[in-house]
Amino acid sequence: MPETLETDVVIIGAGPVGLFAVFECGMLRMKCIVVDALDAIGGQCSALYPEKPIFDIPAHPQIAASDLVLQLEHQAAPFDPIYLLGRRVEALRQEEGGFTLITSAGDTLRAKAVVIAAGAGAFGPNRPPLEGLPGYEAGGGVRYLVAKREAFRGKRVVIAGGGDSAVDWALSLKDIAAKVVVVHRRDKFRAAPETVAQMQAAAERGEIEMAIPYQLHGLDGDGTTLTGVRLATLKGEEKLVPADHLLAFFGLSMELGSIADWGLGLERSHIAVTPATCETNIPGIHAIGDIATYPGKLKLILQGFSEAAMAAHAIHPRVFPGEALHFEYSTTKGVPG
Incomplete structure (x- = not known):
């Protein structure tokens, strides 16, 4: 009132x-x-x-x-x-x-x-131009922030972006998620050098998977529940990454x-x-x-x-x-x- x-x-x-x-x-x-x-x-x-x-x-x-x-x-x-x-x-x-x-x-x-x-x-978040995005947002499969870290325990998580948020959450979630895949269009990140080095070291140990140089290309699922994220290179090479969640950090x-x-x-x-x-x-x-x-x-x-x-x-x-x-x-x- x-x-x-x-x-x-x-x-x-x-x-x-x-x-x-x-x-x-x-x-x-x-x-x-x-x-x-x-x-x-x-x-x-x-x-x-x-x-x-x-x-x-x-x-x-x-x-x-x-x-x-x-x-x-x-x-x-x-x-x-x-x-x-x-x-x-x-x-x-x-x-x-x-x-x-x-x-x-x-x-x-x-x-x-x-x-x-x-x-x-x-x-508000910069949203990736993906078909069917609103349905997966409503279903919780696509998110732009992490309110509770525990929500990703045992989940397959794809993280897209090259800034501090993407790198920080990749490092934070690797210990509780079933799998963490970081997607970026190039091997240069805009995050703090120290945390980038930590992420790269975690990738070398097999704790994080790096999908470079890929970009988001599409979403797989029933329109509400996400099952996978499709990636593509600028040359047109594509691959499907099984996923329960996409975290898109594009500012x-x-x-x-x-x-x-x-x-x-x-x-x-x-x-x-x-x-x-x-x-x-x-x-x-x-x-x-x-x-x-x-x-x-x-x-x-x-x-x-x-x-x-x-x-x-x-x-x-x-x-x-x-x-x-x-x-x-x-x-x-x-x-x-």
């Missing part, structure tokens, strides 16, 4: 950076509503690689993406954020004292500031959606911001995380965390005009009740 809600800050995007923005705003006594198109919090960490380890989070030599999201959710919980999931912000208009946003579910949100933490916008297609129509300063589908405040060309609208761009920007979660803190401090005067902000470390003031 559509809602009409008022808050201090609307955060668009419930990925790690958006969740940390809830915490940073909360530490400054600002209430947040978080809107995300996905049905669960966590963004790409939850949707694409929940079990994949992340190695560059401070104080965590290694942490699974899903565990990182869980900890961020717990960190934000004391500030009682409102999550509006499974919906997009379709419209935004400036009004005296702030902004009004309308979601795809018909919600009306009024806020004094907006933080766009939408990653690279709405995303994501990104769309800013309605955000592109809000008059923000866009640079190649990213939002230009002032580095010190992460404010866009529209006062009161800030962008953080992967969607934000400025000279020297690094697309790292930890930099997004820093941007969340800078944006929150820049927003404070809008929410509490005329009130001096006396900065204190969290170790001094704790978490406000």
Whole structure:
């Protein structure tokens, strides 16, 4: 049922950076509503690689993406954020004292500031042009992410792609799948050199089968249940690989959606911001995380965390005009009740 809600800050995007923005705003006594198109919090960490380890989070030599999201959710919980999931912000208009946003579910949100933490916008997988693909997607034979590693135990898995996702999951699934076949059109991979070397070593030991230089050519089965994947070379040589699952990792297609129509300063589908405040060309609208761009920007979660803190401090005067902000470390003031 559509809602009409008022808050201090609307955060668009419930990925790690958006969740940390809830915490940073909360530490400054600002209430947040978080809107995300996905049905669960966590963004790409939850949707694409929940079990994949992340190695560059401070104080965590290694942490699974899903565990990182869980900890961020717990960190934000004391500030009682409102999550509006499974919906997009379709419209935004400036009004005296702030902004009004309308979601795809018909919600009306009024806020004094907006933080766009939408990653690279709405995303979806690049699908291979194969006949009968939708039926096998519905049947679970063709997938574009691994939500639970255990789902592939004892299964015959074909992995297509040459990037980090393909290589990482080939290494991860080889220990539990009945068979793993990696399909790539050439012997050069775009993944991290260390993991590529690990995959090649696993192939030499017979733990992974490499199908190079092949491309996806077709799907075998009854239209719903997959039984095999047909491959072909550019020379027309074909072969059939028995398979229960095809994991196609050809990247994501990104769309800013309605955000592109809000008059923000866009640079190649990213939002230009002032580095010190992460404010866009529209006062009161800030962008953080992967969607934000400025000279020297690094697309790292930890930099997004820093941007969340800078944006929150820049927003404070809008929410509490005329009130001096006396900065204190969290170790001094704790978490406000």
